[in-house]
Amino acid sequence: MIFGEFVINTLSLGSLYALVALGLVFVYGILKLVNFAYGEYVMVAGYSMYILGAFTPVPWWVTMIVAVAMAALTSYLTELVAFRRVRQKSDNAALVTSFAVMVLLQNAVLLFVSPRARAVKLPSAFSESITILGVVTPLRNVLTIATTLVLLLGLTLLMKYTVLGIAMRAAADKFTTTRLMGVQANLVISFAFIISGFLAGVVSIFWVGRSASVDPLIGFTPLLIAFIATVIGGMNSLVGAVAGGYVYGLLFNILSITLPASMISYRDAFMFMIVILFLLLRPEGMIKGNYTEERVG
Amino acid sequence: MLTIKDLNASYGAITALHGLSLEVEEGELVALLGTNGAGKSTTLKSICGVLKPTSGTVTFLGEEITGKTPEAILRKGISLVPEGREIFTSLTVSENLRLGAFSSYNKKRYQADLEEMFELFPILKDRFNQPGGLLSGGEQQQLAIARALMSHPKLLMLDEPSLGLSPTLVNQIFDLIAKLRERGTTILLVEQNAERAVHLADRVYVLNTGNLEFAGTPDQLEKELDIADVYFGGDGEGHHEVTL
Numbered sequence: 001m002i003f004g005e006f007v008i009n010t011l012s013l014g015s016l017y018a019l020v021a022l023g024l025v026f027v028y029g030i031l032k033l034v035n036f037a038y039g040e041y042v043m044v045a046g047y048s049m050y051i052l053g054a055f056t057p058v059p060w061w062v063t064m065i066v067a068v069a070m071a072a073l074t075s076y077l078t079e080l081v082a083f084r085r086v087r088q089k090s091d092n093a094a095l096v097t098s099f100a101v102m103v104l105l106q107n108a109v110l111l112f113v114s115p116r117a118r119a120v121k122l123p124s125a126f127s128e129s130i131t132i133l134g135v136v137t138p139l140r141n142v143l144t145i146a147t148t149l150v151l152l153l154g155l156t157l158l159m160k161y162t163v164l165g166i167a168m169r170a171a172a173d174k175f176t177t178t179r180l181m182g183v184q185a186n187l188v189i190s191f192a193f194i195i196s197g198f199l200a201g202v203v204s205i206f207w208v209g210r211s212a213s214v215d216p217l218i219g220f221t222p223l224l225i226a227f228i229a230t231v232i233g234g235m236n237s238l239v240g241a242v243a244g245g246y247v248y249g250l251l252f253n254i255l256s257i258t259l260p261a262s263m264i265s266y267r268d269a270f271m272f273m274i275v276i277l278f279l280l281l282r283p284e285g286m287i288k289g290n291y292t293e294e295r296v297g
Numbered sequence: 298m299l300t301i302k303d304l305n306a307s308y309g310a311i312t313a314l315h316g317l318s319l320e321v322e323e324g325e326l327v328a329l330l331g332t333n334g335a336g337k338s339t340t341l342k343s344i345c346g347v348l349k350p351t352s353g354t355v356t357f358l359g360e361e362i363t364g365k366t367p368e369a370i371l372r373k374g375i376s377l378v379p380e381g382r383e384i385f386t387s388l389t390v391s392e393n394l395r396l397g398a399f400s401s402y403n404k405k406r407y408q409a410d411l412e413e414m415f416e417l418f419p420i421l422k423d424r425f426n427q428p429g430g431l432l433s434g435g436e437q438q439q440l441a442i443a444r445a446l447m448s449h450p451k452l453l454m455l456d457e458p459s460l461g462l463s464p465t466l467v468n469q470i471f472d473l474i475a476k477l478r479e480r481g482t483t484i485l486l487v488e489q490n491a492e493r494a495v496h497l498a499d500r501v502y503v504l505n506t507g508n509l510e511f512a513g514t515p516d517q518l519e520k521e522l523d524i525a526d527v528y529f530g531g532d533g534e535g536h537h538e539v540t541l
Contacts, residue, residue, distance in 0.1 A: 174383055182448060
Protein backbone atom coordinates (compact mmCIF):
# COMPACT_ATOMS: atom_id res chain seq x y z
CA MET A 1 0.00 0.00 0.00
CA ILE A 2 2.66 2.48 -1.03
CA PHE A 3 -0.01 4.68 -2.58
CA GLY A 4 -2.15 4.78 0.56
CA GLU A 5 0.88 5.74 2.58
CA PHE A 6 1.71 8.46 0.12
CA VAL A 7 -1.81 9.86 0.31
CA ILE A 8 -1.87 9.98 4.10
CA ASN A 9 1.62 11.44 4.31
CA THR A 10 0.80 14.09 1.75
CA LEU A 11 -2.48 15.02 3.41
CA SER A 12 -0.79 15.24 6.77
CA LEU A 13 2.15 17.31 5.57
CA GLY A 14 -0.15 19.43 3.42
CA SER A 15 -2.47 20.07 6.38
CA LEU A 16 0.38 21.28 8.53
CA TYR A 17 1.66 23.54 5.77
CA ALA A 18 -1.84 24.81 5.08
CA LEU A 19 -2.17 25.92 8.71
CA VAL A 20 1.29 27.52 8.63
CA ALA A 21 0.46 29.44 5.46
CA LEU A 22 -2.97 30.47 6.68
CA GLY A 23 -1.51 32.04 9.82
CA LEU A 24 0.86 34.19 7.78
CA VAL A 25 -1.82 35.29 5.31
CA PHE A 26 -4.29 36.32 8.00
CA VAL A 27 -2.08 39.24 8.91
CA TYR A 28 -0.84 39.83 5.37
CA GLY A 29 -4.40 40.07 4.06
CA ILE A 30 -5.15 43.04 6.25
CA LEU A 31 -1.85 44.82 6.87
CA LYS A 32 -0.14 43.77 3.61
CA LEU A 33 2.74 42.95 5.90
CA VAL A 34 4.81 39.79 5.68
CA ASN A 35 5.35 39.24 9.38
CA PHE A 36 8.82 37.76 9.72
CA ALA A 37 8.26 37.29 13.43
CA TYR A 38 5.59 34.70 12.60
CA GLY A 39 7.97 31.75 13.04
CA GLU A 40 8.75 32.95 16.56
CA TYR A 41 5.14 32.39 17.62
CA VAL A 42 5.76 28.74 16.73
CA MET A 43 8.89 28.90 18.86
CA VAL A 44 7.13 30.49 21.83
CA ALA A 45 4.52 27.71 21.81
CA GLY A 46 7.32 25.12 21.58
CA TYR A 47 9.14 26.53 24.60
CA SER A 48 5.87 26.79 26.52
CA MET A 49 5.43 23.06 25.99
CA TYR A 50 9.01 22.41 27.05
CA ILE A 51 8.72 24.46 30.26
CA LEU A 52 5.33 23.09 31.29
CA GLY A 53 6.41 19.54 30.53
CA ALA A 54 9.76 19.75 32.30
CA PHE A 55 8.93 21.85 35.36
CA THR A 56 5.24 21.38 36.13
CA PRO A 57 3.02 18.38 36.71
CA VAL A 58 0.14 19.64 34.52
CA PRO A 59 -1.44 17.10 32.17
CA TRP A 60 -0.52 17.21 28.49
CA TRP A 61 -3.77 18.74 27.31
CA VAL A 62 -3.30 21.72 29.64
CA THR A 63 0.21 22.08 28.25
CA MET A 64 -1.12 22.22 24.72
CA ILE A 65 -3.86 24.72 25.48
CA VAL A 66 -1.40 26.98 27.30
CA ALA A 67 1.13 26.65 24.45
CA VAL A 68 -1.43 27.72 21.84
CA ALA A 69 -2.65 30.54 24.08
CA MET A 70 0.93 31.74 24.60
CA ALA A 71 1.52 31.88 20.85
CA ALA A 72 -1.70 33.85 20.33
CA LEU A 73 -0.85 36.16 23.21
CA THR A 74 2.69 36.76 21.93
CA SER A 75 1.31 37.55 18.52
CA TYR A 76 -1.20 39.99 20.00
CA LEU A 77 1.45 41.62 22.17
CA THR A 78 3.86 42.10 19.28
CA GLU A 79 1.05 43.92 17.47
CA LEU A 80 0.27 46.04 20.49
CA VAL A 81 3.84 46.91 21.45
CA ALA A 82 5.66 46.93 18.12
CA PHE A 83 3.52 47.04 14.99
CA ARG A 84 0.78 49.42 16.16
CA ARG A 85 3.31 52.18 16.63
CA VAL A 86 4.85 51.95 13.20
CA ARG A 87 1.79 50.94 11.23
CA GLN A 88 0.95 54.43 10.09
CA LYS A 89 4.51 55.36 9.25
CA SER A 90 5.41 53.19 6.27
CA ASP A 91 5.33 49.67 4.92
CA ASN A 92 9.08 49.40 5.25
CA ALA A 93 9.00 50.43 8.89
CA ALA A 94 6.57 47.60 9.66
CA LEU A 95 8.67 45.12 7.71
CA VAL A 96 11.86 46.08 9.53
CA THR A 97 9.96 45.97 12.80
CA SER A 98 8.93 42.39 12.09
CA PHE A 99 12.61 41.48 11.66
CA ALA A 100 13.40 43.25 14.90
CA VAL A 101 10.70 41.32 16.77
CA MET A 102 12.03 38.09 15.28
CA VAL A 103 15.62 38.78 16.38
CA LEU A 104 14.48 39.95 19.80
CA LEU A 105 12.41 36.87 20.55
CA GLN A 106 15.09 34.49 19.27
CA ASN A 107 17.77 36.14 21.35
CA ALA A 108 15.58 36.21 24.42
CA VAL A 109 15.37 32.42 24.23
CA LEU A 110 19.10 32.08 23.50
CA LEU A 111 19.85 34.17 26.54
CA PHE A 112 17.30 32.95 29.06
CA VAL A 113 16.94 29.30 28.10
CA SER A 114 19.74 27.85 26.03
CA PRO A 115 21.11 27.88 22.50
CA ARG A 116 20.81 24.10 22.49
CA ALA A 117 17.73 22.06 21.68
CA ARG A 118 15.50 20.99 24.57
CA ALA A 119 13.47 17.81 24.73
CA VAL A 120 9.72 18.30 24.86
CA LYS A 121 7.53 15.77 26.68
CA LEU A 122 4.69 14.63 24.49
CA PRO A 123 1.67 12.44 25.12
CA SER A 124 2.12 8.85 23.99
CA ALA A 125 -0.38 9.40 21.17
CA PHE A 126 2.38 11.22 19.30
CA SER A 127 4.55 8.13 19.06
CA GLU A 128 1.85 5.54 18.42
CA SER A 129 0.92 4.13 15.06
CA ILE A 130 -2.43 3.07 13.74
CA THR A 131 -3.63 1.10 10.75
CA ILE A 132 -6.08 2.76 8.39
CA LEU A 133 -7.31 0.85 5.34
CA GLY A 134 -4.30 -1.42 5.56
CA VAL A 135 -1.83 1.46 5.86
CA VAL A 136 0.30 1.74 8.97
CA THR A 137 0.85 5.39 9.79
CA PRO A 138 1.86 7.45 12.81
CA LEU A 139 -1.22 8.51 14.75
CA ARG A 140 -0.04 12.12 14.73
CA ASN A 141 -0.47 12.21 10.93
CA VAL A 142 -4.12 11.43 11.39
CA LEU A 143 -4.37 13.92 14.24
CA THR A 144 -2.81 16.62 12.06
CA ILE A 145 -5.32 16.02 9.28
CA ALA A 146 -8.29 15.90 11.66
CA THR A 147 -7.24 19.01 13.58
CA THR A 148 -6.70 20.93 10.36
CA LEU A 149 -10.12 19.97 9.00
CA VAL A 150 -11.80 21.07 12.23
CA LEU A 151 -9.89 24.37 12.27
CA LEU A 152 -10.56 25.10 8.61
CA LEU A 153 -14.26 24.43 9.14
CA GLY A 154 -14.31 26.61 12.25
CA LEU A 155 -12.47 29.48 10.57
CA THR A 156 -14.73 29.26 7.53
CA LEU A 157 -17.80 29.57 9.75
CA LEU A 158 -16.19 32.42 11.66
CA MET A 159 -15.30 34.36 8.52
CA LYS A 160 -18.61 33.73 6.82
CA TYR A 161 -21.20 34.02 9.54
CA THR A 162 -19.91 36.29 12.30
CA VAL A 163 -19.89 40.04 11.97
CA LEU A 164 -16.24 40.09 13.01
CA GLY A 165 -15.47 37.68 10.17
CA ILE A 166 -17.36 39.85 7.71
CA ALA A 167 -15.45 42.89 8.98
CA MET A 168 -12.15 41.00 8.58
CA ARG A 169 -12.95 40.17 4.97
CA ALA A 170 -14.06 43.73 4.32
CA ALA A 171 -10.88 45.11 5.89
CA ALA A 172 -8.74 42.89 3.67
CA ASP A 173 -10.64 44.27 0.68
CA LYS A 174 -10.93 48.00 1.53
CA PHE A 175 -9.47 48.97 4.85
CA THR A 176 -10.38 52.65 5.00
CA THR A 177 -13.93 52.05 3.85
CA THR A 178 -14.27 49.39 6.53
CA ARG A 179 -13.33 52.00 9.12
CA LEU A 180 -15.97 54.30 7.65
CA MET A 181 -18.51 51.62 8.62
CA GLY A 182 -17.48 52.16 12.23
CA VAL A 183 -15.24 49.09 12.42
CA GLN A 184 -12.28 49.91 14.67
CA ALA A 185 -8.97 49.48 12.84
CA ASN A 186 -7.33 48.16 15.99
CA LEU A 187 -10.04 45.57 16.46
CA VAL A 188 -9.62 43.83 13.12
CA ILE A 189 -5.83 44.09 13.18
CA SER A 190 -5.56 42.71 16.72
CA PHE A 191 -7.95 39.93 15.82
CA ALA A 192 -5.88 39.05 12.75
CA PHE A 193 -2.75 38.81 14.90
CA ILE A 194 -4.53 36.66 17.50
CA ILE A 195 -5.73 34.18 14.87
CA SER A 196 -2.31 34.20 13.26
CA GLY A 197 -0.65 33.40 16.60
CA PHE A 198 -3.29 30.80 17.42
CA LEU A 199 -2.58 28.97 14.17
CA ALA A 200 1.17 29.19 14.80
CA GLY A 201 0.56 27.62 18.22
CA VAL A 202 -1.39 24.70 16.76
CA VAL A 203 1.28 24.25 14.11
CA SER A 204 3.89 24.20 16.85
CA ILE A 205 2.25 21.21 18.57
CA PHE A 206 2.55 19.09 15.44
CA TRP A 207 5.88 20.54 14.39
CA VAL A 208 7.47 19.85 17.73
CA GLY A 209 5.57 16.55 17.73
CA ARG A 210 7.74 15.27 14.89
CA SER A 211 11.10 15.79 16.60
CA ALA A 212 10.00 16.02 20.27
CA SER A 213 12.42 18.89 20.74
CA VAL A 214 12.58 22.65 20.47
CA ASP A 215 15.45 25.02 19.71
CA PRO A 216 15.72 28.80 19.30
CA LEU A 217 15.74 28.62 15.49
CA ILE A 218 12.78 26.27 15.19
CA GLY A 219 10.59 29.06 13.76
CA PHE A 220 12.65 29.63 10.66
CA THR A 221 11.51 26.65 8.60
CA PRO A 222 7.77 27.15 9.27
CA LEU A 223 8.14 30.81 8.27
CA LEU A 224 9.90 29.84 5.05
CA ILE A 225 7.30 27.19 4.26
CA ALA A 226 4.47 29.60 4.96
CA PHE A 227 6.07 32.11 2.65
CA ILE A 228 6.61 29.62 -0.19
CA ALA A 229 3.13 28.14 0.20
CA THR A 230 1.52 31.57 0.00
CA VAL A 231 3.57 32.49 -3.05
CA ILE A 232 2.31 29.31 -4.72
CA GLY A 233 -1.26 29.60 -3.49
CA GLY A 234 -1.79 33.35 -3.59
CA MET A 235 -0.99 36.05 -1.06
CA ASN A 236 -4.36 37.72 -1.28
CA SER A 237 -6.66 34.87 -0.53
CA LEU A 238 -7.17 32.69 2.54
CA VAL A 239 -8.31 29.82 0.33
CA GLY A 240 -5.18 30.32 -1.75
CA ALA A 241 -2.97 29.97 1.31
CA VAL A 242 -4.60 26.67 2.25
CA ALA A 243 -4.38 25.39 -1.32
CA GLY A 244 -0.73 26.50 -1.47
CA GLY A 245 0.01 24.56 1.71
CA TYR A 246 -1.42 21.35 0.31
CA VAL A 247 0.30 21.80 -3.05
CA TYR A 248 3.58 22.43 -1.26
CA GLY A 249 3.10 19.21 0.73
CA LEU A 250 2.30 17.30 -2.45
CA LEU A 251 5.31 18.64 -4.38
CA PHE A 252 7.58 17.98 -1.44
CA ASN A 253 6.45 14.37 -1.15
CA ILE A 254 6.64 13.79 -4.89
CA LEU A 255 10.22 15.07 -4.89
CA SER A 256 10.99 12.91 -1.87
CA ILE A 257 10.05 9.69 -3.63
CA THR A 258 11.13 10.47 -7.19
CA LEU A 259 14.52 12.07 -6.60
CA PRO A 260 17.42 9.58 -6.48
CA ALA A 261 19.04 9.21 -3.07
CA SER A 262 22.06 11.25 -4.15
CA MET A 263 19.84 14.19 -5.07
CA ILE A 264 17.54 14.19 -2.07
CA SER A 265 19.51 16.86 -0.27
CA TYR A 266 18.76 19.18 -3.18
CA ARG A 267 15.04 18.83 -2.58
CA ASP A 268 14.78 22.40 -1.28
CA ALA A 269 16.58 23.68 -4.36
CA PHE A 270 13.87 22.10 -6.51
CA MET A 271 11.19 23.63 -4.29
CA PHE A 272 12.72 27.07 -4.75
CA MET A 273 12.87 26.52 -8.49
CA ILE A 274 9.15 25.89 -8.47
CA VAL A 275 8.63 29.06 -6.46
CA ILE A 276 10.71 31.06 -8.93
CA LEU A 277 8.65 29.64 -11.78
CA PHE A 278 5.50 30.73 -9.99
CA LEU A 279 6.87 34.21 -9.42
CA LEU A 280 7.77 34.47 -13.10
CA LEU A 281 4.69 32.93 -14.65
CA ARG A 282 1.92 33.54 -12.15
CA PRO A 283 3.03 36.05 -9.53
CA GLU A 284 -0.47 36.33 -8.06
CA GLY A 285 -0.41 32.61 -7.14
CA MET A 286 -2.90 29.88 -7.95
CA ILE A 287 -5.82 31.79 -6.50
CA LYS A 288 -5.79 35.45 -7.28
CA GLY A 289 -8.19 36.72 -4.64
CA ASN A 290 -10.04 39.95 -5.13
CA TYR A 291 -8.38 41.97 -2.44
CA THR A 292 -6.91 45.29 -3.40
CA GLU A 293 -3.42 46.30 -2.43
CA GLU A 294 -4.44 49.18 -0.24
CA ARG A 295 -2.01 50.41 2.31
CA VAL A 296 -3.21 50.53 5.85
CA GLY A 297 -2.56 53.86 7.49
CA MET B 298 -25.20 70.84 13.51
CA LEU B 299 -21.88 70.75 11.66
CA THR B 300 -19.53 73.70 11.85
CA ILE B 301 -16.22 73.90 10.07
CA LYS B 302 -13.88 76.74 10.94
CA ASP B 303 -10.72 77.82 9.10
CA LEU B 304 -10.01 74.33 7.89
CA ASN B 305 -6.67 73.73 6.18
CA ALA B 306 -5.81 70.38 4.68
CA SER B 307 -3.02 69.19 2.45
CA TYR B 308 -1.70 66.14 0.67
CA GLY B 309 1.99 66.22 1.40
CA ALA B 310 3.27 69.56 0.12
CA ILE B 311 0.13 70.36 -1.83
CA THR B 312 -2.44 72.39 0.06
CA ALA B 313 -5.95 71.31 -0.86
CA LEU B 314 -8.02 73.53 1.43
CA HIS B 315 -7.29 77.11 2.46
CA GLY B 316 -9.12 78.14 5.60
CA LEU B 317 -12.52 76.76 4.69
CA SER B 318 -15.48 77.65 6.90
CA LEU B 319 -18.80 75.99 6.39
CA GLU B 320 -21.97 75.18 8.25
CA VAL B 321 -24.76 72.62 7.96
CA GLU B 322 -27.95 73.06 10.00
CA GLU B 323 -30.14 70.20 11.08
CA GLY B 324 -32.60 69.12 8.37
CA GLU B 325 -30.78 71.04 5.65
CA LEU B 326 -29.52 69.84 2.33
CA VAL B 327 -26.29 71.66 1.65
CA ALA B 328 -24.59 71.35 -1.73
CA LEU B 329 -20.82 71.69 -2.00
CA LEU B 330 -19.84 72.46 -5.55
CA GLY B 331 -16.71 73.08 -7.53
CA THR B 332 -14.57 71.76 -10.34
CA ASN B 333 -12.20 68.82 -10.12
CA GLY B 334 -9.54 69.53 -7.56
CA ALA B 335 -11.52 72.31 -5.92
CA GLY B 336 -11.30 70.54 -2.56
CA LYS B 337 -14.79 69.07 -2.27
CA SER B 338 -13.75 65.50 -1.55
CA THR B 339 -10.95 66.77 0.66
CA THR B 340 -13.54 68.59 2.74
CA LEU B 341 -15.60 65.43 3.20
CA LYS B 342 -12.50 63.38 3.98
CA SER B 343 -11.46 65.91 6.60
CA ILE B 344 -14.89 65.80 8.22
CA CYS B 345 -15.09 62.03 8.42
CA GLY B 346 -11.57 61.51 9.69
CA VAL B 347 -9.97 59.85 6.68
CA LEU B 348 -7.72 62.90 6.26
CA LYS B 349 -6.24 64.75 9.24
CA PRO B 350 -6.57 68.49 8.66
CA THR B 351 -3.42 70.53 9.22
CA SER B 352 -5.34 73.19 11.13
CA GLY B 353 -8.84 74.41 11.85
CA THR B 354 -11.72 72.75 13.64
CA VAL B 355 -14.66 70.55 12.79
CA THR B 356 -17.48 70.65 15.34
CA PHE B 357 -20.45 68.30 15.23
CA LEU B 358 -23.41 68.68 17.60
CA GLY B 359 -21.36 70.95 19.81
CA GLU B 360 -18.44 68.56 20.11
CA GLU B 361 -15.10 69.00 18.42
CA ILE B 362 -14.30 65.98 16.24
CA THR B 363 -11.23 67.30 14.43
CA GLY B 364 -8.64 64.60 13.85
CA LYS B 365 -10.67 61.79 15.40
CA THR B 366 -10.60 58.37 13.73
CA PRO B 367 -13.14 57.51 11.00
CA GLU B 368 -14.70 54.85 13.23
CA ALA B 369 -15.15 57.30 16.10
CA ILE B 370 -16.68 59.95 13.84
CA LEU B 371 -19.14 57.46 12.35
CA ARG B 372 -20.25 56.65 15.87
CA LYS B 373 -20.97 60.35 16.44
CA GLY B 374 -23.48 60.10 13.59
CA ILE B 375 -21.72 61.16 10.39
CA SER B 376 -21.85 58.67 7.55
CA LEU B 377 -20.07 59.06 4.21
CA VAL B 378 -21.04 57.59 0.88
CA PRO B 379 -17.56 57.67 -0.62
CA GLU B 380 -16.64 58.71 -4.12
CA GLY B 381 -16.53 55.68 -6.40
CA ARG B 382 -18.99 53.88 -4.12
CA GLU B 383 -16.35 51.66 -2.50
CA ILE B 384 -18.56 48.61 -2.31
CA PHE B 385 -16.96 45.54 -0.74
CA THR B 386 -16.96 43.56 -3.96
CA SER B 387 -16.24 40.16 -2.45
CA LEU B 388 -18.98 40.55 0.15
CA THR B 389 -22.63 39.94 -0.63
CA VAL B 390 -25.18 42.75 -0.64
CA SER B 391 -26.44 41.35 2.65
CA GLU B 392 -22.96 41.46 4.19
CA ASN B 393 -22.35 44.98 2.90
CA LEU B 394 -25.52 46.14 4.63
CA ARG B 395 -24.64 44.24 7.80
CA LEU B 396 -21.35 46.11 8.00
CA GLY B 397 -23.22 49.36 7.51
CA ALA B 398 -25.04 48.55 10.75
CA PHE B 399 -21.81 47.50 12.51
CA SER B 400 -21.72 50.34 15.01
CA SER B 401 -25.37 50.40 15.95
CA TYR B 402 -26.51 46.81 15.51
CA ASN B 403 -29.75 45.99 17.22
CA LYS B 404 -31.30 42.66 16.41
CA LYS B 405 -34.89 43.87 16.63
CA ARG B 406 -34.37 47.00 14.63
CA TYR B 407 -32.13 45.38 12.01
CA GLN B 408 -34.88 43.51 10.17
CA ALA B 409 -37.06 46.62 10.10
CA ASP B 410 -34.13 48.66 8.78
CA LEU B 411 -33.57 46.13 6.02
CA GLU B 412 -37.24 46.28 5.04
CA GLU B 413 -36.99 50.05 4.88
CA MET B 414 -33.94 49.82 2.61
CA PHE B 415 -35.76 47.34 0.34
CA GLU B 416 -38.56 49.85 0.04
CA LEU B 417 -36.16 52.65 -0.91
CA PHE B 418 -34.01 50.40 -3.10
CA PRO B 419 -36.11 47.43 -4.32
CA ILE B 420 -33.21 46.11 -6.40
CA LEU B 421 -31.24 45.30 -3.25
CA LYS B 422 -33.84 42.77 -2.22
CA ASP B 423 -33.42 40.90 -5.50
CA ARG B 424 -29.65 41.03 -5.22
CA PHE B 425 -29.49 40.34 -1.50
CA ASN B 426 -27.26 37.27 -1.66
CA GLN B 427 -25.12 38.28 -4.62
CA PRO B 428 -21.56 39.58 -4.29
CA GLY B 429 -21.39 43.38 -4.44
CA GLY B 430 -18.91 43.11 -7.30
CA LEU B 431 -21.57 41.70 -9.61
CA LEU B 432 -23.84 44.73 -9.26
CA SER B 433 -24.03 47.40 -11.95
CA GLY B 434 -22.78 50.91 -11.26
CA GLY B 435 -26.22 52.23 -10.43
CA GLU B 436 -26.99 49.29 -8.19
CA GLN B 437 -23.68 49.72 -6.40
CA GLN B 438 -24.49 53.38 -5.79
CA GLN B 439 -27.81 52.43 -4.26
CA LEU B 440 -26.08 49.83 -2.13
CA ALA B 441 -23.50 52.40 -1.01
CA ILE B 442 -26.25 54.80 0.07
CA ALA B 443 -28.26 52.06 1.78
CA ARG B 444 -25.13 50.85 3.56
CA ALA B 445 -24.49 54.35 4.85
CA LEU B 446 -28.11 54.72 6.00
CA MET B 447 -27.94 51.48 7.99
CA SER B 448 -25.95 53.30 10.68
CA HIS B 449 -28.83 55.77 11.20
CA PRO B 450 -26.64 58.78 10.51
CA LYS B 451 -27.58 62.21 11.79
CA LEU B 452 -25.62 63.68 8.89
CA LEU B 453 -25.30 61.88 5.56
CA MET B 454 -22.48 62.99 3.28
CA LEU B 455 -22.63 62.00 -0.38
CA ASP B 456 -19.51 62.31 -2.53
CA GLU B 457 -20.36 62.54 -6.23
CA PRO B 458 -23.25 60.07 -6.12
CA SER B 459 -24.13 60.62 -9.79
CA LEU B 460 -20.61 60.17 -11.14
CA GLY B 461 -20.37 57.63 -13.95
CA LEU B 462 -24.07 56.86 -14.06
CA SER B 463 -26.37 56.97 -17.09
CA PRO B 464 -28.79 59.92 -17.31
CA THR B 465 -31.71 57.70 -16.22
CA LEU B 466 -29.81 56.52 -13.19
CA VAL B 467 -28.70 60.06 -12.39
CA ASN B 468 -32.38 61.00 -12.27
CA GLN B 469 -33.07 58.06 -10.01
CA ILE B 470 -30.28 59.02 -7.62
CA PHE B 471 -31.43 62.64 -7.42
CA ASP B 472 -35.03 61.54 -6.86
CA LEU B 473 -33.73 59.41 -4.07
CA ILE B 474 -31.77 62.24 -2.50
CA ALA B 475 -34.93 64.34 -2.62
CA LYS B 476 -36.78 61.52 -0.90
CA LEU B 477 -34.15 61.21 1.83
CA ARG B 478 -34.39 64.91 2.40
CA GLU B 479 -38.14 64.71 2.80
CA ARG B 480 -37.59 62.05 5.42
CA GLY B 481 -35.67 64.67 7.34
CA THR B 482 -32.14 63.38 6.80
CA THR B 483 -29.55 66.14 6.98
CA ILE B 484 -27.41 65.92 3.86
CA LEU B 485 -24.11 67.38 2.71
CA LEU B 486 -23.93 66.73 -1.01
CA VAL B 487 -20.83 67.05 -3.16
CA GLU B 488 -21.59 67.10 -6.86
CA GLN B 489 -20.15 67.94 -10.23
CA ASN B 490 -23.64 67.96 -11.63
CA ALA B 491 -24.09 71.46 -10.23
CA GLU B 492 -27.42 72.29 -11.77
CA ARG B 493 -29.21 69.30 -10.29
CA ALA B 494 -27.59 69.78 -6.92
CA VAL B 495 -28.43 73.49 -6.74
CA HIS B 496 -32.00 72.67 -7.64
CA LEU B 497 -32.34 70.46 -4.57
CA ALA B 498 -30.24 72.38 -2.09
CA ASP B 499 -31.27 74.74 0.70
CA ARG B 500 -27.87 76.35 0.63
CA VAL B 501 -24.86 76.17 -1.63
CA TYR B 502 -21.11 76.49 -1.14
CA VAL B 503 -18.81 76.85 -4.11
CA LEU B 504 -15.15 75.95 -3.82
CA ASN B 505 -12.38 76.91 -6.20
CA THR B 506 -8.88 75.48 -5.79
CA GLY B 507 -9.31 75.12 -2.08
CA ASN B 508 -10.90 78.54 -1.49
CA LEU B 509 -14.49 79.32 -0.70
CA GLU B 510 -15.86 81.32 -3.61
CA PHE B 511 -19.52 81.52 -2.77
CA ALA B 512 -21.82 80.76 0.13
CA GLY B 513 -25.53 81.37 0.04
CA THR B 514 -28.91 80.23 -1.18
CA PRO B 515 -29.51 78.86 -4.68
CA ASP B 516 -31.33 82.10 -5.59
CA GLN B 517 -28.38 84.22 -4.56
CA LEU B 518 -26.07 81.97 -6.54
CA GLU B 519 -28.19 82.35 -9.64
CA LYS B 520 -28.18 86.14 -9.33
CA GLU B 521 -24.46 86.24 -8.86
CA LEU B 522 -23.89 84.03 -11.87
CA ASP B 523 -26.17 86.21 -14.00
CA ILE B 524 -24.13 89.22 -12.99
CA ALA B 525 -20.97 87.32 -13.82
CA ASP B 526 -22.42 86.51 -17.20
CA VAL B 527 -23.15 90.15 -17.86
CA TYR B 528 -19.66 91.24 -16.94
CA PHE B 529 -17.65 88.38 -18.37
CA GLY B 530 -19.82 87.61 -21.38
CA GLY B 531 -21.40 84.28 -20.68
CA ASP B 532 -23.86 82.65 -23.02
CA GLY B 533 -26.77 83.38 -20.76
CA GLU B 534 -26.71 79.87 -19.44
CA GLY B 535 -23.75 80.38 -17.23
CA HIS B 536 -25.08 78.33 -14.38
CA HIS B 537 -24.83 75.26 -16.57
CA GLU B 538 -21.17 75.35 -17.06
CA VAL B 539 -19.62 77.82 -14.67
CA THR B 540 -20.04 74.52 -12.98
CA LEU B 541 -18.61 76.29 -10.41
